[in-house]
Amino acid sequence: MSITIAETRDFATCLALRHTVFVKEQGVPIAEEQDAFDAVATHLLAQDGSTPVGTARILFQGDVAKVGRVCVLQSARGTGLGADIIRAAIEIAQKTPGIARVKLGAQIHALGFYTKLGFQAFGPIYDDAGIDHRDMVLELA
Template identity: 45%
Template sequence: MFEVRFATSDLEQEDAFSVRRKVFVEEQGVPLDLELDHFDKTAAHFVVYSSESPIGAGRIREINDGIGKVERVCILGEFRGKHLGNLIMHALEEHAKTTGMNKIILNAQSYAVPFYEKLGYVITSPEFMDADIPHRAMEKRMI
């Protein structure tokens, strides 16, 4: 049984950070000081749990009036392919809608572009490098 929770406690936020460290820092080699940043203090964090074990994470923050930015979406390797990315993106999008955001932007790792396109996101930039990983900017209007 999988569950997505809005991280309201320090423990739930640390669960999000632990998943992000495993995926982005340990697996992908992103420097820790780039992965955990000052935006973590103000972003809304979501965590995917299997029973009580954190297995996925993502955050969203409002960057301008009505524009949210989704960041740090990840699922532990052994849980990929189970549509858990859809679960967390749904939670992030619902949060955006309920807080008055009418557009979401994100920087997708290039390999993940098809995943986001299936969710209705469109590419808005040429490929660029971030933390030595190819990315594309994408966006979606909230209805």
């Protein structure tokens, strides 16, 4: 694998990846997967050579960078790509003036994944698009 992860303006490709993972695999309704925040988000695209394999978005709100819509195609799972995408998002947040923390809403099955990356869970479990989630935060130094 020859992976690159970078900010992109190729939203159509990011959306196609999200559609595959969230809508087709996880059954999330399209109306809930896409929202108005996509227009103002920073989008990350992971590629294996020229093949798109993962994406995420970052919303900057006050002193918070909110990471969301993190997905990796099934063919690239188990390779560490998801962690690399999160690390790339954290790096962008760290380089953005005024950002003090990174937050995300983690699917319950992924809590351990995010904990290993330094995030701490807080608050109650809640339903997002029919999937149990819990908020997590990483305080930036």
